[in-house]
Amino acid sequence: MTSRVTDESRRRLLLALAGTGALAGLEALLPGYARGAPLTPRAGNAAQVNGGVPGPVLLDFDVRRERVAIAGGHGSGITINRSIPAPLVELWEGQQAHLRIHNHLDEDTSIHWHGLLLPFQMDGVPGVSFPGIAPGETFEVRFPVRQSGTYWYHSHSGMQEQKGLTGPLVVHPASPHRVTADREFVVMLNDWTFDDPHRIMARLKSSGEYYNFNQRTVGDFFDAVEKEGWAATVRDRLAWNNMRMSPRDIADVTGATYSYLMNGLHPAVGWEGVFRPGERIRLRVINASAMTYFNFRIPGLAMTVVGADGEQVEPVDTDEFQIGVAETYDVIVEPQADRAYTLVAESMDRSGQALGTLTPRPGMRAAVPDLRKPPQRTMMDMGMDHGGMAGMAGMSGMTHGASASKGMDHGGMAGMSGMNHGASASKGMDHGGMAGMNHGAMEAGGGMGPVVGQHGPGDHGPGNINVAETLRYRLGEPGTGLEDVGHRVLTYSQLRNVRPMRDQRPPSRTIELHLTGNMERYMWSFDGVKYSESEPIDIVLGDRIRLVLINDTMMEHPIHLHGMFMELENGQGDRLPFKHTLSVLPASRASLLLTADEPGRWAFHCHLLYHMDAGMFRVVRVAPAEVLSHV
Amino acid sequence: MSDSRIVSCGLLTLALALPSLATAGQHGRASVDSVIPEGPLSAHSGSPADWPEPLYDDAIFSQVMVDRLEYRDSAGAPNAWLWDAQGWVGNDTQRFWWKSEGEGPINGGSPESSNLELLYSRIISPFWNLQAGVRQNFNPDPDRRFAVIGLQGLAPLMLETDTALYVSDDGDVSMGAEFEYDMLLTQRWVLQPRMEVSASLQDVPEYGLRQGLNSSEVGLRLRYELMREISPYIGVSHERDHDHDESTTALVVGLRAWY
Numbered sequence: 001m002t003s004r005v006t007d008e009s010r011r012r013l014l015l016a017l018a019g020t021g022a023l024a025g026l027e028a029l030l031p032g033y034a035r036g037a038p039l040t041p042r043a044g045n046a047a048q049v050n051g052g053v054p055g056p057v058l059l060d061f062d063v064r065r066e067r068v069a070i071a072g073g074h075g076s077g078i079t080i081n082r083s084i085p086a087p088l089v090e091l092w093e094g095q096q097a098h099l100r101i102h103n104h105l106d107e108d109t110s111i112h113w114h115g116l117l118l119p120f121q122m123d124g125v126p127g128v129s130f131p132g133i134a135p136g137e138t139f140e141v142r143f144p145v146r147q148s149g150t151y152w153y154h155s156h157s158g159m160q161e162q163k164g165l166t167g168p169l170v171v172h173p174a175s176p177h178r179v180t181a182d183r184e185f186v187v188m189l190n191d192w193t194f195d196d197p198h199r200i201m202a203r204l205k206s207s208g209e210y211y212n213f214n215q216r217t218v219g220d221f222f223d224a225v226e227k228e229g230w231a232a233t234v235r236d237r238l239a240w241n242n243m244r245m246s247p248r249d250i251a252d253v254t255g256a257t258y259s260y261l262m263n264g265l266h267p268a269v270g271w272e273g274v275f276r277p278g279e280r281i282r283l284r285v286i287n288a289s290a291m292t293y294f295n296f297r298i299p300g301l302a303m304t305v306v307g308a309d310g311e312q313v314e315p316v317d318t319d320e321f322q323i324g325v326a327e328t329y330d331v332i333v334e335p336q337a338d339r340a341y342t343l344v345a346e347s348m349d350r351s352g353q354a355l356g357t358l359t360p361r362p363g364m365r366a367a368v369p370d371l372r373k374p375p376q377r378t379m380m381d382m383g384m385d386h387g388g389m390a391g392m393a394g395m396s397g398m399t400h401g402a403s404a405s406k407g408m409d410h411g412g413m414a415g416m417s418g419m420n421h422g423a424s425a426s427k428g429m430d431h432g433g434m435a436g437m438n439h440g441a442m443e444a445g446g447g448m449g450p451v452v453g454q455h456g457p458g459d460h461g462p463g464n465i466n467v468a469e470t471l472r473y474r475l476g477e478p479g480t481g482l483e484d485v486g487h488r489v490l491t492y493s494q495l496r497n498v499r500p501m502r503d504q505r506p507p508s509r510t511i512e513l514h515l516t517g518n519m520e521r522y523m524w525s526f527d528g529v530k531y532s533e534s535e536p537i538d539i540v541l542g543d544r545i546r547l548v549l550i551n552d553t554m555m556e557h558p559i560h561l562h563g564m565f566m567e568l569e570n571g572q573g574d575r576l577p578f579k580h581t582l583s584v585l586p587a588s589r590a591s592l593l594l595t596a597d598e599p600g601r602w603a604f605h606c607h608l609l610y611h612m613d614a615g616m617f618r619v620v621r622v623a624p625a626e627v628l629s630h631v
Numbered sequence: 632m633s634d635s636r637i638v639s640c641g642l643l644t645l646a647l648a649l650p651s652l653a654t655a656g657q658h659g660r661a662s663v664d665s666v667i668p669e670g671p672l673s674a675h676s677g678s679p680a681d682w683p684e685p686l687y688d689d690a691i692f693s694q695v696m697v698d699r700l701e702y703r704d705s706a707g708a709p710n711a712w713l714w715d716a717q718g719w720v721g722n723d724t725q726r727f728w729w730k731s732e733g734e735g736p737i738n739g740g741s742p743e744s745s746n747l748e749l750l751y752s753r754i755i756s757p758f759w760n761l762q763a764g765v766r767q768n769f770n771p772d773p774d775r776r777f778a779v780i781g782l783q784g785l786a787p788l789m790l791e792t793d794t795a796l797y798v799s800d801d802g803d804v805s806m807g808a809e810f811e812y813d814m815l816l817t818q819r820w821v822l823q824p825r826m827e828v829s830a831s832l833q834d835v836p837e838y839g840l841r842q843g844l845n846s847s848e849v850g851l852r853l854r855y856e857l858m859r860e861i862s863p864y865i866g867v868s869h870e871r872d873h874d875h876d877e878s879t880t881a882l883v884v885g886l887r888a889w890y
């Protein structure tokens with residue numbers, strides 16, 4: 001009887017798979033490798049969310065390494081149930097999930113359910129929550145589903161997520177959606193490479209700029225001279241060269257090796273979702289890539305953001321958003337016209353894009369925009385700007401000493417006085433009057449958030465190149481490269497929870513962590529300390545804590561806590577949005593609140609795969625004080 | 632999907648799930664006793680010590696770099712070949728490092744000069760390695776051995792720098808330094824000025840060395856990165872032997888390669 005149920009579940013998965021192209025007409029348009037019997041390994045995946053009748057779910061996951069047709073070629077990948085990406089999993093809030101993972105690899109594997117609340121033993125991090133799944137073994141995951149929203153799942157072993165072991169996961173709510181939709185699609189973004197991820201890591205250890213083919217050249221120098229004159233250009237070059245850093249360092253791994261996939265399909269094929277004009281469509285955008293931040297937009301179609309990291313937020317109308325690795329956003333679109341729309345997910349460094357189409361008729365296409373000009377880092381990303389630091393006032397209680405700027409004349413700053421730890425600045429702080437901040441690197445445009453702190457003493461040792469001396473509140477910024485795009489871009493400060501905070505207690509403790517790295521040696525860490533040199537971070541069960549993240553490096557890091565949601569202090573009063581992954585901008589200081597109500601050993605790490613594997617990882621241990629004191 | 636199937640599937644799954652409810656308890660939360668297991672624990676994860684670690688951030692990596700493997704066409708001197716290679720094996724902080732250089736005439740005979748250095752290297756700041764070890768000369772004086780202490784890294788202004796102090800087994804002290812700078816003409820065409828000097832702190836008559844600057848070389852090489860690891864190049868090199876007050880200029884063609 002068990003096997004019958006298993007077969008049924010398998011069949012359901014396969015049906016879901018076929019659903020990609022549910023759309024039989026579309027099948028014909030797909031290249032040969034995406035067609036054929038459902039059981040041949042292939043790329044391209046269920047994107048249509050089916051829903052149906054609530055109930056417990058039993059699913060089997062067969063993990064294999066095999067040759068797959070993907071990204072216009074053939075390569076070795078890790079499939080689940082013969083598919084890359086792994087199939088869409090749909091669960092129901094208030095019901096049981098029973099997920100069985102069968103390891104057919106000749107190495108250990110694991111599956112982590114990213115963003116799900118569950119007993120830590122089910123969380124799927126080898127060496128933290130369980131020993132891992134040995135070759136030939138089956139691991140059974142069982143938990144009552146306690147939430148709803150858009151999530152995903154991926155391997156936490158041996159860089160397997162880079163080789164395809166990632167899949168979308170949707171949890172349907174127990175009660176009807178607040179936000180209704182006529183149609184739902186998953187839009188899962190991946191960065192695929194035919195290379196061996198271990199080789200990629202080895203190359204990065206030899207040369208951190210191995211994949212960067214957008215470095216500053218002699219030609220760029222003369223262009224800058226023409227625009228800014230000799231003196232300014234030479235000064236700028238000297239400044240960067242003296243720091244031994246590059247303003248063009250946007251992504252460690254780029255389109256030089258990656259193909260960017262949307263729902264498993266590369267841009268030349270393009271994923272396709274069919275709609276009827278006038279329908280409300282929910283897109284569940286998941287950044288399941290290993291290393292790539294994406295800028296997501298649908299030219300000609302406005303989006304309403306209704307969910308972030310699986311949790312509901314008050315609707316925000318926007319035209320584009322940046323999505324960090326491992327984040328998810330739910331957006332509603334309502335295309336009225338009988339035309340196709342291109343879904344554009346451009347990599348942040350603009351070395352490539354994943355593409356798809358929303359179309360009223362299969363095969364119809366809309367224009368595909370060119371890649372925009374790659375962005376550059378500024379001295380502000382380095383925390384090196386010392387402008388406007390005079391006349392600090394009012395920022396009582398800041399860990400690094402008060403440092404708001406008088407020179408920055410904009411209204412919102414008034415709200416900063418007396419604010420606890422300064423990081424919860426108000427929404428009113430838009431990038432209006434940054435005039436007083438005029439400093440060479442300011443022309444990045446869009447403006448940077450206010451200064452909220454100074455780095456303390458200490459440089460975090462040889463594993464850290466840069467110390468961000470001037471720290472900013474940057475939750476009001478659209479993200480690198482989106483400062484001047486000429487349309488609305490979502491910012492973190494716009495995210496507002498639909499529900500008030502459950503735990504109104506002030507935090508009893510602050511944990512401050514610096515994000516640190518050495519690009520030259522490809523070392524990544526917290527506070528200059530790698531995982532292998534670290535000890536667990538202990539938090540007393542039930543405590544309310546504040547987590548302060550200070551990014552000393554010149555790049556974004558998507559910091560992920562397993563097992564518990566964090567509330568981002570973004571100025572939304574008691575409606576702070578929940579996050580499981582927070583992208584922390586360079587030279588910024590962000591703070592989060594956390595009620596530690598889930599006992600366990602939880603992984604806490606940068607979700608850039610190669611940063612995590614280089615040691616930007618910690619274990620957070622949550623238990624009653626008397627239990628922790630016995631360690 | 633039929634409703635009856637859903638129901639039977641549901642009942643069955645619930646039955647299967649019951650044991651896990653018992654262990655999980657507290658509405659799907661883990662029991663507090665499970666956080667700190669019995670027995671020896673990993674210092675980093677707090678998990679049982681016999682589990683694998685979640686990641687191995689102290690792994691050993693290696694690189695072999697043939698910086699210059701070239702043919703030198705000199706006016707007024709015999710054409711020559713040259714190699715300049717190094718490599719390392721180790722983790723982020725500690726590495727075993729080797730370096731070797733050699734030069735010789737194209738038309739037969741043994742190399743004019745060649746040597747091998749074996750070094751222990753340790754990161755002392757984000758951009759710098761402190762290195763210590765031994766150097767063995769094979770040509771022209773195969774009996775010469777040195778103790779080496781050096782500093783290798785990336786200097787401000789993006790200068791690749793390799794400096795070393797040598798003490799011979801006779802107690803003579805000398806120094807060597809190399810500087811390279813990569814100027815990107817395009818993403819793949821790279822112009823590399825390079826400078827190398829060696830100096831002696833005392834006269835060493837038996838080896839023909841005078842106190843002061845012994846030799847220097849400036850070069851300019853233009854390489855094309857077919858891929859990061861493989862770049863053929865052409866260039867010029869001007870060498871000066873200060874002890875004998877001779878200098879040669881050579882056109883060079885060669886290959887830079889690493890793995």
Ligand SMILES: [Cu+2]
Nearest residue numbers: 557606608611
């Ligand atoms: Cu990171």
